Amino acid sequence: MQSSLFEKAVALRADNQPVVRIVEMLSGADWLLTPAGIEGSGSLPPEVAEAASEAQRHDRSHDIKHGAQRYFLHVYNPPRRLIIVGAVHITQPLVQIAAAAGYAITVIDPRGAFATAERFPGVDLNEDWPDEAMEALKPDNRTAVVTLTHDPKLDDPALEVALRSEAFYIGCLGSRKTHASRVERLTAAGLTAEEIGKIHAPIGLHLGGRAPAEIAIAIMAQITQVLHLGDGREVKAKAAA
């Protein structure tokens, strides 16, 4: 492992930039795929460089054979993100559990009394209106979005942005009845049935708990399940098969 590339990889990660490290396992020759392109000495077959970009997109490290050579593509991506709308009681344990699972967390709540540093020490708090905040945060396919305010004025604008994004998970707190009226409002706002169908509601896996920390566990469990196994419909189909 070349010293200069190793230092570069550590520095890029400290700056929260994505990196793929490529190593040929017979010789130990290595390269980096950085936002600026491929770096390293020696020639890297274009097919391997392309596979490294692909591995980065899919967030998946793997080995690859090319002729007599065998390469390992090691993806170092920034943490997945969790965007929570509503600095409510459930948010407090959810922030802790999500942090332990490696997520970078942002809590959006324009109500100043809720999103305080005392209630959320060390958490990235955003007091903009939820639609503006969500536009600025640009949820991507490594982002989960959770709305917890119960208040359509706050949840809905955030959802209208999130549902049109590539967020891999979107969940909303509220009963089936609450969700039915949410679906009506979002439909009236012009979202398609397919977009609205992305919402997980009532939120969380059915674990039976009622305490805020228990609900937070159910939410994080569902996010984890969707991340690794796909959404609930696929999981149910697998269980039934």
Add this chain to the structure above:
Amino acid sequence: MAESSLTNAEADAILAQARDWRSAGKGVAIATVISTWGSAPRGVGSQLALTDDGAFVGSVSGGCVEGAVVTEGQEVIADGKPRLLDFGISDDQAWEVGLACGGKLEIFIERVEA
């Protein structure tokens, strides 16, 4: 769905520790899980960084093969040659450092150059 086997924060912490050890003048090697079969406990990409004085951070199994990896890592630090190791139930070493879970895995160990 795509996944990585360890949280990104864990991966970053292992790299940072390896860098700190290098800066402190220690010999350092990094071991990485390259492939797994069956019920290997840590997934592809899991890492362990180790020093020439036997310290290590991270993990490449549930504790079954770390000892062997750290020992082999000393050789890698000494001669600078990368090594690809196989562990698993069909391995000759099964009785000593095999995986009780019945899994198999390949681990690549390389030196961090000075």
